Amino acid sequence: MKWKLSSLIGILAAVCIPLGIAIALLVASPASANSPPPPFMNWFSLTYPSGQTTLQGLQIVDCSTATCEKPVLLIQYGECRDTGCLTSPAIFAQRGDRFDCFDDRCLWLGSALDSFPINAPQQKDEPKKWFRLIGQFADRLRLSAPILKGETTSFPMNGVWQVEVTSDSMQMAQKKGIISYSALSPFQEYSNRMFWSSWLLTILLELLVAWLFLWWRKASQQTLSRTLVAIAMVNLFSYPVVWIFFPSLEPFQSVFSRYFGISSLAIAMLYGLMMHVESKVSSRKLIFDSFIILIGANIIGFFVALCFGYGRWEPIVEGIPYRFTLPASEIFAVVYEAWVIATLSLGQLSFKQAGLLSLLTNATSLLLGVILFSFTSNL
Incomplete structure (x- = not known):
C-alpha cells in the first residue's frame, strides 16, 4: 500500500x-x-582582563580564619605544583565529588545526598569559615582573597562565581540569585x-x-x-x-x-x-x-x-x-x-x-x- x-x-x-x-x-x-x-553545583567563570593565560590547575581550600594560615584542600582540578599549592589529599574528592574545567569554565559538582546526613546532630554557633581559590597558571601561581562562607554567599551550596584573573591574583565575586545546571x-x-x-x-x-x-x-x-x-x-x-x-x-x-x-x-x-x-x-x-x-x-x-x-x-x-x-x-x-x-x-x-x-x-x-x-x- x-x-x-x-x-x-x-x-x-x-x-x-x-x-x-x-x-x-x-x-x-x-x-x-x-x-x-540535583547535586550542588558551583560554577566558576574565568575572565582575563590582563591577557589570556592557560589554567593548569585550580584548588578550592577551606580556611578557619580570614588570613587563611592553615588552609585545608577541599577539591582540586589539574596540577598545582608551585610554592603555595596544597599537597594534602582533597577531602571532597575522596567523597566522590567532581571538579572539572574546560576553556574558561570550571564546575564543582557535589553530592546532595552526602551533604545532608540524616543522623548528624545540629550544630549551634558554628565557627566562621572562609574559602579561597589557588590557581596554577602557565605563567605563575595566583590566589584569591578569602571569602566568608554562608553569610553573604551561598558557598558551598549552589552558586555561580565570576573570577577575574589579574596579573598577580584572582578576584572572585558571586552572581547573586543565579542557580544554573x-x-x-x-x-x-x-x-x-x-x-x-x-x-x-x-x-x-x-x-x-x-x-x-x-x-x-x-x-x-x-x-x-x-x-x-x-x-x-x-x-x-x-x-x-x-x-x-x-x-x-x-x-x-x-x-x-x-x-x-x-x-x-x-x-x-x-x-x-x-x-x-x-x-x-x-x-x-x-x-x-x-x-x-x-x-x-x-x-x-x-x-x-x-x-x-x-x-x-x-x-x-x-x-x-x-x-x-x-x-x-x-x-x-x-x-x-x-x-x-x-x-x-x-x-x-x-x-x-x-x-x-x-x-x-x-x-x-x-x-x-x-x-x-x-x-x-x-x-
Missing part, C-alpha cells in the same frame, strides 16, 4: 499531539517527585532571555529583508508570496537548530539539552526531506503541514530527550566552545534555508539565488541579534 506524505502528516497530528499531551499530564507530577535530587555562553544567556521574542523578530525581519530584495529584483507576485511563505516556514525549523542544537554542543551541557538539540537537528532535516517530496503543495497546505510537523515532531523529540536525560544532572564536560559553534550555526542556517527555499519556490529560484537571499536575510538577523545582545547585556 502506497502512503502519501499528507497521510503520514495526518497520522502524526492525530497520534502524536494527543499522546504527547496525555503523557505530559501523566508524568509531570511523578517526574518531579521521583527525580533524584549547565554552563551558559554569552549567546545562550541572551537566548534564555529572548528566545521567543527573538524568534518572532527574526522571522519578521527576514520577511521584510526578503520582500525588499525580491521587490528590487522585480520578482513576480507568485514568486514573492511563495518565497515569503517558505522563509517564514523554514525559520520554524532552522531557528531551534541554531539556538538549541549548536549550543548543546558546548562544554558543560546537560544530557537532556544535548539530546534535545540532536532532535531539533533531526526534525529540521526531516522537514527538509519531506518538503522536497511535497514541494509543489499549495502555500496554505504548506503552512498547515509545517506546523503539524513542528508540533508533532518536537513532542516526540522532547520525550526522547527526557528518556535519555531524566535524572542525569551531571553536565557533559567536553564540548566545542561557542566561538566555534556560533559561526557554524550561521553557516548551517544559510545553507539549510537556501536549500528549503529553493525547493519550495516552485522552480522560481535556483539554489544560488536562494543562497544569496538566505545569506542576506541571515546576516541581517545576526546583526539585529548582536545589537539586541549588546543592549540587553547593559541592562
Whole structure:
C-alpha cells in the first residue's frame, strides 16, 4: 500500500499531539517527585582582563580564619605544583565529588545526598569559615582573597562565581540569585532571555529583508508570496537548530539539552526531506503541514530527550566552545534555508539565488541579534 506524505502528516497530528499531551499530564507530577535530587553545583567563570593565560590547575581550600594560615584542600582540578599549592589529599574528592574545567569554565559538582546526613546532630554557633581559590597558571601561581562562607554567599551550596584573573591574583565575586545546571555562553544567556521574542523578530525581519530584495529584483507576485511563505516556514525549523542544537554542543551541557538539540537537528532535516517530496503543495497546505510537523515532531523529540536525560544532572564536560559553534550555526542556517527555499519556490529560484537571499536575510538577523545582545547585556 502506497502512503502519501499528507497521510503520514495526518497520522502524526492525530497520534502524536494527543499522546504527547496525555503523557505530559501523566508524568509531570511523578517526574518531579521521583527525580533524584540535583547535586550542588558551583560554577566558576574565568575572565582575563590582563591577557589570556592557560589554567593548569585550580584548588578550592577551606580556611578557619580570614588570613587563611592553615588552609585545608577541599577539591582540586589539574596540577598545582608551585610554592603555595596544597599537597594534602582533597577531602571532597575522596567523597566522590567532581571538579572539572574546560576553556574558561570550571564546575564543582557535589553530592546532595552526602551533604545532608540524616543522623548528624545540629550544630549551634558554628565557627566562621572562609574559602579561597589557588590557581596554577602557565605563567605563575595566583590566589584569591578569602571569602566568608554562608553569610553573604551561598558557598558551598549552589552558586555561580565570576573570577577575574589579574596579573598577580584572582578576584572572585558571586552572581547573586543565579542557580544554573549547565554552563551558559554569552549567546545562550541572551537566548534564555529572548528566545521567543527573538524568534518572532527574526522571522519578521527576514520577511521584510526578503520582500525588499525580491521587490528590487522585480520578482513576480507568485514568486514573492511563495518565497515569503517558505522563509517564514523554514525559520520554524532552522531557528531551534541554531539556538538549541549548536549550543548543546558546548562544554558543560546537560544530557537532556544535548539530546534535545540532536532532535531539533533531526526534525529540521526531516522537514527538509519531506518538503522536497511535497514541494509543489499549495502555500496554505504548506503552512498547515509545517506546523503539524513542528508540533508533532518536537513532542516526540522532547520525550526522547527526557528518556535519555531524566535524572542525569551531571553536565557533559567536553564540548566545542561557542566561538566555534556560533559561526557554524550561521553557516548551517544559510545553507539549510537556501536549500528549503529553493525547493519550495516552485522552480522560481535556483539554489544560488536562494543562497544569496538566505545569506542576506541571515546576516541581517545576526546583526539585529548582536545589537539586541549588546543592549540587553547593559541592562
